[in-house]
Amino acid sequence: MAKRNLYLDTKPVEEAAELYLNALRPVVTIQYETIPVTESLNRVTRHATYAKYSSPLFNASAMDGIAVISERTVAATEVAPVTLKEKEDYIVVDTGDPIHPPYDAVIMAEDLVETKDGVQITASAAPWQHVRPIGEDIVAGEMILPSRHKIRPIDVGVLLSAGITRIEVVKRPRAAIFPTGTEIIEPEDTPREGSIIESNSRMFENMVIEAGGEARRFPPIIDDYEQIRDNIAKAVSEYDMVIVNAGSSAGTEDYTVHVLRELGEVIVHGVAIKPGKPVILAVVEGKPVIGLPGYPVSAYIGFENFVLPVLAMMGQTALKKNEVVTASVSKRLVSSLRHKEYVRVKVGKVGDKMVAAPLARGAGAAMSLVRADGFCVIEQHSEGVEAGEPVQVELYRDKAEVENTVVIIGSHDLILDVAADMMPNLHPGMFVSSTHVGSMGGLMALKRKEAHLAPIHLLDEETGEYNLSYIRRLFGSGKIALIKGVGRTQGILVKKGNPLGIKGIEDLPGCRYVNRQRGAGTRVLFDYKLKQLGIAPEQINGYEREAATHMAVAAAVGSDGADAGMGILSAAKAMDLDFIPVGPEEYDFAVPLEYLELPHIKAFIEILKMDEFYKRLDELGGYTYERAGERILNI
Structure with missing residues (x-):
């Protein structure tokens, strides 16, 4: 039977890091080299x-003009100018x-x-006026740079x-990077079922370079003890x-810890x-060897x-310190007592407080790292x-x-990604951050003052009206404006060719x-349609299976994880x-009146009215936008 790795004792983060550095300090040798100053940027002295x-x-002359004997200029005034003769009283200098x-x-x-x-001069010149001594x-012999100083562009010039x-x-520490796993393939290879495209090592490679080291990434090694050990x-x-x-984990083919116990400590x-x-x-052999997990977020x-x-330590540099801010977390976060947990968050300033909206917490959710503004x-x-x-x-x-x-x-809607892409190009220094919690979740975020805008598409079953009645019930009148967004078609997403004939x-x-x-507004609409048809939720196989976005629904259907799901045409x-149309709906933005004059909110609303925005919507398909950007005030 294959041997499993058992975690007999997981150590706290700070304790583990200190134990490791203490083990390395006596054995790691800091190396040095002499290089041209012209190539020394960001190196450490x-x-x-x-x-x-x-x-x-x-x-040296500090100005263009004439060099003079100062005592010969003493008598010069505006009412009694003094005339100086070249080569007798002065010489021309640059x-x-x-x-x-x-x-x-x-x-x-x-x-x-x-x-x-x-x-002719009309004022006397003081000794050493406009002269750089x-x-x-x-001064020759004075210290220019101290030891362990990271060389900046100005330092190069002064040196x-x-x-x-x-x-x-x-000397820059040189790191060898080995991805492992029989299922691992290179990005240029054609994936098969069970294949995993390898990307972590390229992330490591660039993180090493960014930290001042040199990196060499080697091709993936299959799960073979001898190959891993020899490499x-x-x-x-x-x-x-x-x-x-x-x-590095507890799988039967996770060999790294056994290899390292054979080779070292x-x-x-x-x-x-x-x-x-x-x-x-x-x-x-006196060198650090670190095994990192395969999930991208864990690895990072x-x-x-x-x-x-x-x-x-090896490069004699200081660890970069990111700015830490206090923020209000937008939803409850439950954590284990056994671990220090890093939660990826989107951050923005709403009113006078910072708000942190948690992103996906899974170890494999690499996009959460891309979207994150920081860690809570x-x-x-x-x-x-x-x-x-x-x-x-x-x-x-x-x-x-x-x-x-x-x-x-x-x-959620794909138009939020379009707006986020357009914003920094049209308005440098301004950005769009979106977190997808459903329409009702968005309105509650507005109520808690955790967002500037809430995109919503909520159908009132009694009136057939979208959005307005929900805002009135939650906020009363005179506090919220509705910014018209887009019309879109909701429908059933099914596999190409609709094999089940839905x-x-x-x-x-x-x-x-x-x-x-x-x-979610899509779920509200789905429940409304089920009620109209007399279908109980229990009759739907997967009714309790939830996806956070239209694209997540589309991905589940496209990968054969589901036969059908409700969503929008652009996702299909x-x-x-x-795509089987179910009906049109209105996707709008609720915004508190107090935020309407903020420059970045005005910029976002202007994007909703732009021809370039409409062109991008046409490419996505399934949208109408005749009223996009229109304000409905004092609801």
Whole structure:
């Protein structure tokens, strides 16, 4: 029977990192090299560096004009000008020219009046006026840069001015990166069922470079003990660090920990972090070898917490500190007492407070990293936080960008991605952030002052009216404006060719269905239609199976995870599915009146009225937009 790896003891993050660094410090050798100063940007100095020459190298004119003997100008006034003769009383100089005795001052060209006898001056020149003395900027022998200093562009210029052309710096740590797994394929290969396109190693490669190291990514290694062992052993002899991706967990083919125990010492296996528990921190022949989990988010968080500190130690750099802000979390977050959890969040400023909207929490949700503005950290031994509670968020975007972001929480539609793409191009420095919680979830976010806009498409079953009655019931009148969005067609998404011959909702009993989440306008419409047809929800196989977006519904149907689901035409087109229309609806934006004059809200509304926006909607298909951007006030 294949052997499983068991986590006998998962260590807290800080303890694991400190244990590992303490194990590495006595054995890791910091290496140095001497390079041209012209190639030293962002490198770290080994020693303090001292000037070889002064700057300027001589007394130099600071202006275009004439060099004069100052005592010969003493009598000059506006009422009694003094005339100076060239080569007797002055010489012509340009900025940077040497100033030699007996000349000891410079008069600017614009303060001179030329005459046939020379130049006339109307004010005296003080000794050393407009003269840069030797060493004014740099004095030979003075320290220019201290040790362990990261060289900036200005530093390069000063070093060269001081006569320094070569400098000893910390050698960049070189990392070997190995993706592992029999199921792994390269991005250019054609995937088959069971294939996983390898991408983590390329992420690691760029993270190493960004941290000041050098990286070499090797081709994937299949799940074979000897191959993994031999590749790691060879890399340890040639590189400063080895990173092994996947194979670090408790599976029967997760060999990495056994290999590292054979080759060296495993300091830590298993960290109390979520996602990212199966981290391996080992030392082989005095070099760090780190095993990171295969799920993208786990891999990223493991790299940030354990690889970056090691690179900083080896490269003699300081760890980058992201800005931390206090934000109100938009929904309840339940967490395990056993782990320190990293929750990806979208962040925006609504009114006078920062709001953090949690994104997908799965370890494989790589897009949550792309969409995230930062991480909300729930410490170990905490059961989580309630909606509305303050949390600390480590920002991965500039705070000014976050403060100029339109925060949209509510129903999902592809037009939000179109607007988000157009906004920074048309209005540099402004952005759109959207979180998809359904129409009712969006209105509740407005009520809690956690969003600027709530996209909604809620049908009133009694009146057949969209959106307005819900706003009146929740907010009363005079507080919310409705910005008209788009008309769109809701329908049933089915596989190409409609193999089950579905003609309408009445044909869904017996099919595998994927539903939208509670509070979503699509689900409200679906329930309304079921009631009209006399179909009980229990008759729908999959009624309780929920997807958060139209694209998630389309993906489930397209991948044979479901036979049908309700959604919009543009999602069906995007996934090459057939579409059976159910009915038109109105997808609009609710916005509190107090936000209407904010520059980024006005910019968003203007986008809704633009021909370029309409062109993009036509390409998606299934939209009408005659009233897009129109305000309905004082509802």
